[in-house]
Amino acid sequence: MSTPHGGFLKFAVVFEGGLLLLAFGFGGLAGIDPVATLRFDLDGLVYGLAGTLPLCLIFQWSYSTHVASLREIKQVLVDRLGPFLAACGMADLLFLGFLAGVTEEILFRGFLQPWFEANWGWLGGLVFSNLVFALVHWVSPLYALLAGLTGIYLGFALDVGGERNLLVPILIHSLYDTIAFRAVVASYRAGFSR
Template sequence: MRLTRGQFLWLASVFELGLVVLAYALGGLLDIDPVAALRVDATGLFWGALGTLPLYGLFLLSDRLDATREIRRFLIDKMGPLLAACSGPELLYLGLLAGITEEILFRGLLQPWLELDWGWLGGLVFSNLAFALVHWITPVYALLAGVCGLYLGLMLDVGPERNLLTPILIHALYDFLAFVAVASAWRRQRAA
């Protein structure tokens, strides 16, 4: 059964918003505010926009690498039709949704919680092992997601103080750009 555009957007919304509910429920139990480090400021906006460029550059390069070509093919074949059915604002919504909700859970809650017992490096590594597992499509995809998660975790601490806005913006912009690229590739493939 193929999902309709509306069903896809609804399922994505329910799943991603469920991550925020989980973050706040766990945060309540652990006495951690998942958005304690969220500040909307020029520094976070700057690093968020600039920090998107390396990830998107790697995404563009992925089509040229044998190890990631299979993943890109999978994304185009499976996600392409769903993403191509969405409008530009809907793709932006999906990018923002994933960026905000996943970063609140992984960088806002898990990383600071794990730092309490494992220190900064342990929090960074273990929170991104969890991030990789949640993104397990193939072993290579999980590895790449884990590496991206490590990058996002490092970007949490770029600038004068920890700011959750930076990884949220990087994640959201990257996902939006990747969604547009996958939808465009699927359209080109279909037209050919």
């Protein structure tokens, strides 16, 4: 018998795995290797770790603010994800953060951004890939806007240091998601309400 915790993890693996299938399937059709720019090197590690800090600071501010529209987003996240994430241990949250970071970055920065760039240049690639990123993360119009802006940040991070490296946005996205998941769990356990 499957537990809600186990069912949630299985759903996450299937959903995020589907994103990998899309990236490699469409990448194969378009002649784009979604992991062609993935390099495991010290520069990528340093840029990825350092690049996580600004997003985490913005998240911390937005998560603790009294701005009504941001508190509504927090409430939606706590209500929708809190019960599932609270059943997870720290290892599970780390797994989920890295699962989302790796798969989504391979799709959005590894395939979609270069594919759009081939047709509309660097700026078009950045904008169009993150319009799709925003739509996929639609919870509300404001949340989609924030997701799109985060995607643009990740798109810039892809090219930080002068040489494209997919490791940088993967690390930023993965660590950010893990920290955000932990914050949702803490809010859920504390009984967050508007």
